[in-house]
Amino acid sequence: MKNRIRINKSHLFGVLAILLLYSCVPTQKAIREENKVVPEQYKNRATDTVNLATVNWKDFFVDPKLIELIETALANNQELNIMLQQIAMANNEIKIRKGEYxxxxxxxxxxxxxxxxxxxxxxxxxxxxxxxxxxxxxxxxxxxxxxxxxxxxxDIWKKLRNGKKAAVLEYLSTIEGKNFMVTTIVSEIANSYYELLALDNQLIIIEQNLEIQQNALKMVKLQKEAARATQLAVRRFEAEVYKNQSNKFEIRQQIVEVENNINFLLGRFPQPIERDSENFIDLPIDAISAGIPAQLLANRPDIRQAEYELEASKLNVKIAKANFYPxxxxxxxxxxxxxxxxxxxxxxxxxxxxxxxxxxSPLINRNAIKAEYKNANSRQLQAVFEYEKAILNGYIEVANTLSDINNLKENYALKELQVEALTEAIDLSIRLFKSARAEYTEVLLTQREALDSKIEIIETKRDQLLANVKVYQALGGGWH
Missing domain, CATH: 2.20.200.10 (Outer membrane efflux proteins (OEP))
Known part of the structure; x- marks a missing residue:
């Protein structure tokens, strides 16, 4: 009997040894670790760590009507509320994983x-x-x-505990996803709001120009009655008036669409958007403190989200590896x-x-386990590339927007000179036409160019404001 018991024990230990030996995991590692190296500074920027991203969005925007719109959106936006439910589900997943071990x-x-x-x-x-x-x-x-x-x-191989840690990282990832959505919503509303202000001012410019053109039309008709102008001139001036009247309806349609886009972000049905369009052209453009590129790793929610996803994917590889063990x-x-x-x-x-x-322990037909292990490694590599892409995209967005801000500043200064020159040219052309020293086509062309220049300077001002919002978002601001 004693010999038989000894043999059974030896058989048992032999079987366990075979199981452990057979449970060896195929070796497969990620091709490379993530690259967190970023340039020390942005082009033509000093290495100053003062960063606009740390400013609360309520302090970044000064227009109380815009702030009210953003607050409404953060409370009612459907996509943001959907994301909050995803956060709740991720939190519940932590409890599920914790209970498993x-x-x-x-x-x-x-x-x-x-x-x-x-x-x-x-x-x-x-x-x-x-x-x-x-x-x-x-x-x-x-x-x-x-x-x-x-x-x-x-949980001798820490498979279940790693699952709980991975769930925590996924939860933190959803938090950063929510933060990224907040900064996106804030920037979208600000962009649409400034677009509305620009359209309002374009409409005002068109109406002012229409008044000038209608006065010019009256003048040409009088000139025709005095045999100093032709019917051709009258019809050309009339066509210009009709053209700008039709442009008014195009602008009004754009206003309706932008208002409704804001209403959608606010989670409500179409209604007028309260705004203050006066003094739009005089809105200040504040200086930008971009900090250093390394701060993007801490400030941008999408980069932090990708980082949490990467860490979770590493744990998932360990979990898939543990499936080979008894x-x-x-x-x-x-x-x-x-x-x-x-x-x-x-x-x-x-x-x-x-x-x-x-x-x-898995002994026969382990192809499914092997395939899942390989997939876990591939997902880890995907997470590495996503993380590196997020860093690269963030740096390029900031670099492009900083360059855009500088070029728009120079552009706006020249646009001001152009508007001033063409506004003066309108009066000159009319006086010269009255004294028969200029053709009516010169008056028409001058008025058209003056209108275009005023529209363009409003668009440039809008682009400056949008660039400031974009760099604020690109640096990682807007979710605090």
Missing amino acids: LPFVNVYAGTEVEKVGEYTRDGAVEEQLNIREHEEFPEPLTDFSVGLNVSWEL SLGINAGIGLQAFKTEFLTSTPESLAYSLVGDVV
Whole structure:
């Protein structure tokens, strides 16, 4: 007997050794680690760590009507509310993963009735047995039980704990995703708001220009009556008036569409947007403090989101690797069991307990586990590339916008000179036309160029404001 027991133990240890040996994981590592190196500074910028991204959006925007719109959007925007539900689900996933590596304790109660055939093995045995003298075996046989059951998978390879850590990182990733959505919503509303102000001012410019053109048309008609101008000149001036009148309706349609875009972001049906369009052309353009590129890693929510996704993907590789190893489980139970309820409380006769431990390891047909392990490695590589792409995209966005701000500043200064010159040219052309020293085409061309220049300077002002919003967003501001 002793030899037999020794042989069984040796067989058991041999089988376990084979299982452990066979559980070796195929070697596969990520091609490379993530690259976090960024340039020390932006082009033509000093290495000053003062960064606009740390400014709260309520302090960045000074227009109270714009601030009110943004606050409404952050409370009612449907996409943002959807993202908040994703955050809640990610938080629940942490609780699910945490519970997986803790023991499961269940309470049970049950009853059973069994009737076996007389000509079966169990029936033949019952026929010969008596529970007590002169008493037949109960038929049908009942069974009552109540107790506790415990099951626990020992997390010896940290698969379940890594799953919980990965869930935490995914939760943090959804938080950063929400922050990125907030900064996007803030910038979209600001952009649309400034677009509205620009359209309002363009409409004002067109109406002012229409007044000039209608006065010029009256003058040409008088000139025609005096035989100093032709019907051709009259019709050309009339066509110019009609053209600008039609442009008014185009601008009004654009205003409606931009207003409705803001209403959509605010989560409400179309209604007028309150705004202050006066003094648009005189709105100040503040200097930009861009900081240093390394600050993007901490300030931009999309980069932080990609970083959390990368760390979670590394843990998922470890989880997939642990699937090759044996899993150790323990099941235990204790309770009371009897064929009559009156015997349930008779202890220790009705006491029942069990303790089972098992080791399970994949042995044959492990292709699915291997495929999942390879997929986990590929997903980690994807996360590396996504992280590097987010950093590169962030740096380029800031660099492009800083360059745009500088060029728009120079552009606006020249536009001012152009508007001043052409505004003066309108009066000169009319006086010269009255004295027959200029053709009507020169008057028309001057008026048209003056209108275009005023429209362009409004667009340039709008672009300056949009560039400031864009660089604020690109630096990682807007979600604080």
